[in-house]
Amino acid sequence: MKFAYYPGCVAQESGRELDMATRWVCRHLGIELVDFPKFSCCGSGFIDEANSVLNVALNARNLAIAEGAGLDLMTVCSTCQGMLSLANRRLEEAPVKAKVDSVLAPLGIHYAGKTKVTHLLSILTEQVGADALKKRVVRPLTGLKVGAFYGCHLLRPQAEMHSESAEEPHSFEDLISAIGATPVMYRGRVMCCGFPILFVKEPTANRIAARQIDDAKAHGADAMATPCPLCHISLDSFQNKAEHEAGHELNMPVFHLPQLVGLALGASAEELGLPRHLVSTDAALAKVAQVAVPT
Amino acid sequence: MAATTVPIPFEVYRFDPAKDKAPRYDRVTLDLAPHTPVLTALLKIRTNTDPSLTLRYSCRSAICGSCAMVINSKSRLACQTQVGAEFAKHGKIVVEPMRNQPVVRDLVVDQQPFWNNYRKIEPHLKLDPTQPMPVGKENPMTPAEVERFKETPRCIACAACYSACPAVEADPAFPGPMALAKLYRFVVDPRDKDTKNRLVRIQPDGLWLCLRCHLCTEACPKDVQPSERIRDLKELAIAAAGTSEAGSRHAVAFKENIGEAGVLNEFKLVRQTYGTMEMLKQVPQGMKIARKKPELIKKPHPIEGVEEVKAIYRALDTESEDR
Numbered sequence: 001m002k003f004a005y006y007p008g009c010v011a012q013e014s015g016r017e018l019d020m021a022t023r024w025v026c027r028h029l030g031i032e033l034v035d036f037p038k039f040s041c042c043g044s045g046f047i048d049e050a051n052s053v054l055n056v057a058l059n060a061r062n063l064a065i066a067e068g069a070g071l072d073l074m075t076v077c078s079t080c081q082g083m084l085s086l087a088n089r090r091l092e093e094a095p096v097k098a099k100v101d102s103v104l105a106p107l108g109i110h111y112a113g114k115t116k117v118t119h120l121l122s123i124l125t126e127q128v129g130a131d132a133l134k135k136r137v138v139r140p141l142t143g144l145k146v147g148a149f150y151g152c153h154l155l156r157p158q159a160e161m162h163s164e165s166a167e168e169p170h171s172f173e174d175l176i177s178a179i180g181a182t183p184v185m186y187r188g189r190v191m192c193c194g195f196p197i198l199f200v201k202e203p204t205a206n207r208i209a210a211r212q213i214d215d216a217k218a219h220g221a222d223a224m225a226t227p228c229p230l231c232h233i234s235l236d237s238f239q240n241k242a243e244h245e246a247g248h249e250l251n252m253p254v255f256h257l258p259q260l261v262g263l264a265l266g267a268s269a270e271e272l273g274l275p276r277h278l279v280s281t282d283a284a285l286a287k288v289a290q291v292a293v294p295t
Numbered sequence: 296m297a298a299t300t301v302p303i304p305f306e307v308y309r310f311d312p313a314k315d316k317a318p319r320y321d322r323v324t325l326d327l328a329p330h331t332p333v334l335t336a337l338l339k340i341r342t343n344t345d346p347s348l349t350l351r352y353s354c355r356s357a358i359c360g361s362c363a364m365v366i367n368s369k370s371r372l373a374c375q376t377q378v379g380a381e382f383a384k385h386g387k388i389v390v391e392p393m394r395n396q397p398v399v400r401d402l403v404v405d406q407q408p409f410w411n412n413y414r415k416i417e418p419h420l421k422l423d424p425t426q427p428m429p430v431g432k433e434n435p436m437t438p439a440e441v442e443r444f445k446e447t448p449r450c451i452a453c454a455a456c457y458s459a460c461p462a463v464e465a466d467p468a469f470p471g472p473m474a475l476a477k478l479y480r481f482v483v484d485p486r487d488k489d490t491k492n493r494l495v496r497i498q499p500d501g502l503w504l505c506l507r508c509h510l511c512t513e514a515c516p517k518d519v520q521p522s523e524r525i526r527d528l529k530e531l532a533i534a535a536a537g538t539s540e541a542g543s544r545h546a547v548a549f550k551e552n553i554g555e556a557g558v559l560n561e562f563k564l565v566r567q568t569y570g571t572m573e574m575l576k577q578v579p580q581g582m583k584i585a586r587k588k589p590e591l592i593k594k595p596h597p598i599e600g601v602e603e604v605k606a607i608y609r610a611l612d613t614e615s616e617d618r
Contacts, residue, residue, distance in 0.1 A: 013591070043549075047549060050530065192506045
């Protein structure tokens with residue numbers, strides 16, 4: 001298995017622990033990641049709001065880079081996944097394609113539309129497979145109750161995602177089960193983390209994050225896990241603000257998806273960048289360490 | 296020949312604020328053919344078990360928009376949801392009133408907040424007051440002009456989108472998906488002469504609270520695609536009114552930020568969005584995060600081939616500003 005690895009901005013910057021965990025897990029599972037320092041930002045949904053054709057053109061360039069290397073592209077961010085998929089879909093509209101091609105052609109960039117965009121979550125559940133993954137587990141996360149938090153753009157719009165049901169997804173829960181933890185079902189798992197309006201009206205964004213964390217907690221979650229570093233910013237980096245809006249303590253450790261997998265495959269907290277989180281993951285780790293000791 | 300029936304357990308939300316301290320769920324199991332609509336099942340319960348069950352419905356054909364409710368945690372029309380598929384997925388059917396609107400009784404909600412938001416966008420054509428339409432004349436549009444808002448007239452105002460919207464839930468200021476989709480319809484109508492004012496008025500504490508989570512588009516029984524139309528509205532709002540609001544400022548700042556190095560400069564983005572003075576308020580939280588994540592305040596290296604990105608901007612971005 002070999003992919004053009006599209007880390008996205010946050011995983012290369014303040015969310016670097018996501019990149020660390022991704023590389024550790026992929027190395028461990030024999031998934032070869034090829035880096036392309038030419039990749040630009042996906043626009044994060046904001047460039048789409050400001051100038052939708054520019055957004056498609058930037059991502060067409062990204063998709064062309066992978067296509068040129070004959071590789072499909074792997075994302076580790078729900079929003080990157082959404083924006084790159086949106087570009088593939090919009091390029092099916094003839095006027096958009098003509099416009100984008102006319103801008104890219106003078107730069108020697110040609111995109112034939114062949115690059116498949118797949119999130120690490122789907123690669124783990126569909127290509128590696130839950131059974132194969134289960135065999136690699138050395139530290140089953142038995143007893144740890146985890147609320148999956150998908151991130152909007154991994155699921156919706158359904159038409160662009162071509163994968164599982166946006167309304168009733170289960171791949172993340174399947175993955176959580178495969179590594180020995182117990183998935184927690186709650187309505188908030190498919191809802192928004194608030195991030196898109198964190199810079200527009202912060203208290204509202206914080207309230208939305210608090211709502212989802214409270215929901216996971218009410219259904220018994222010891223921790224949450226997300227395939228999106230923007231959700232992680234909202235749920236972890238700003239959890240103190242969410243607490244303030246909620247008016248009560250939340251204290252919810254939030255894992256990046258590959259961190260949770262890496263933990264089960266035997267990586268250390270340091271290798272996965274867990275000490276970089278704002279909300280300590282120690283309580284969740286203690287639970288795992290306790291039950292992982294072979295008897 | 297009648298279709299085979301299967302026993303299907305229902306849990307139906309019951310609440311009369313005048314009498315009950317808290318809501319309860321009535322459990323009833325009905326023998327139903329899989330294609331039976333949830334609405335038909337509820338009417339059977341009302342007829343056979345409990346005549347006091349209160350719900351709103353009319354056409355039973357997904358046209359009137361009256362029977363929107365929450366079925367197995369999703370906002371949708373009861374007449375359009377068949378029991379078989381729901382039972383197969385969840386093993387039962389939980390029926391609750393729509394969210395984000397106060398419960399009047401059982402499955403009936405007070406839709407006043409929804410309609411108030413709709414009224415606020417002034418959902419009617421505003422022609423040029425100096426040029427009244429001559430009596431008896433038509434005011435035609437070309438097919439291409441109609442094409443621009445072909446989705447929005449499908450809306451049946453069922454409020455499923457309003458019920459599904461997390462921004463409505465978290466902030467009463469947000470007008471909701473349906474009102475904004477309808478606003479889009481008037482903004483792109485070539486006969487409407489109030490376009491710019493409409494785009495200016497909707498921005499403060501309104502348009503930019505949309506989370507683009509697409510839950511409205513998912514909930515909509517008529518494929519109106521409110522989320523997509525709100526996105527269009529944002530681009531039009533920037534073109535018409537610039538960056539007067541935090542939301543438009545952030546979108547444009549993000550775009551400009553990426554145009555410089557091809558990759559996000561997180562620290563600079565905060566300054567670009569808030570301005571230097573307002574950014575100072577963000578310093579304590581920024582420091583808290585940067586202690587764990589020092590990259591937050593480091594300037595990233597430009598990507599390889601950043602000149603290509605700049606050329607793409609030169610070709611496409613000035614064009615949008617000139618529009």
